[in-house]
Amino acid sequence: MKIGVIGLQGAVSEHIEAVKRAFSKSGQRGEAIWIARPEHLEGVDGIIIPGGESTTIGKLMQITEIFDVVKRLALSGVPILGTCAGMIVLAKRGDEQVAKTRQPLLGLLDISVVRNAFGRQRESFEADLHIPVLGEEPFRGVFIRAPAVKEIWGDVEVLAEFMGKIVGVKQGNIIAVAFHPELTPDTRLHEYFLKMCRKG
Ligand code: GLN
Numbered sequence: 001m002k003i004g005v006i007g008l009q010g011a012v013s014e015h016i017e018a019v020k021r022a023f024s025k026s027g028q029r030g031e032a033i034w035i036a037r038p039e040h041l042e043g044v045d046g047i048i049i050p051g052g053e054s055t056t057i058g059k060l061m062q063i064t065e066i067f068d069v070v071k072r073l074a075l076s077g078v079p080i081l082g083t084c085a086g087m088i089v090l091a092k093r094g095d096e097q098v099a100k101t102r103q104p105l106l107g108l109l110d111i112s113v114v115r116n117a118f119g120r121q122r123e124s125f126e127a128d129l130h131i132p133v134l135g136e137e138p139f140r141g142v143f144i145r146a147p148a149v150k151e152i153w154g155d156v157e158v159l160a161e162f163m164g165k166i167v168g169v170k171q172g173n174i175i176a177v178a179f180h181p182e183l184t185p186d187t188r189l190h191e192y193f194l195k196m197c198r199k200g
Contacts, residue, residue: 001030008060010052018182022190046197051084087176110154117148141179
C-alpha cells in the first residue's frame, strides 16, 4: 500500500512518520511518500493533506497542479485525510478570512469551516477527545490555531466534538480533523485511515 502526504508546507515529515508507525503497529506493509509534484500521486492508495497554513497549502497545490489531481482522485474514491489546515482545504465553504484571502478550497467535504476557531488565548492546547470510531479510550487532540466545522450537510458524519464544536468529520472516502494526530504517539486515527485505504 502507498500513502502520499502532500509535501508543500506544514507537518509533512510528522505525517510520514505517523503513517510508518501505523503500518508497523497494524502489521501491514506499505510506504509513505512525499508528494511534491502531481506525478508522485500515481498509484497512491490514500492521500494526506497535513496541517500548516491552509492558504499557502492551497495555493501551492494549485501552482504545482497537485490540486486538480487530488480532486480527481478523491472523486474517483481514493481516501483522503485532512488534518487542521488540511481540513480547511477539503471544505466546501470557508469563513470571512477564507473569502478575504481568496484561498482555494477543494470543496470535497460538505462542511463550512471557521479558521482559528478556538480564539487567541487558546491558540494552542491539548485535550482528551472522545472519538467513538477509535474506541472508548480518549484520543489526545493537539490543537494548534485549529479550525472548527461550523455547519455540515449532505451525508457528513460527525466523528468528534469538543467544547460544542465539531472537530472531526467523515463523508464517504474523506475524513478530516481539526487537530494534529501525527503529533501524538497514538496511531489509532492513522490506522483507521489505512483501513479505509485498504478497502478502497
Ligand atoms: N490556522 C491555520 C490555518 O488556518 C491552521 C493551523 C494548523 O494547521 N495547525 O490555515
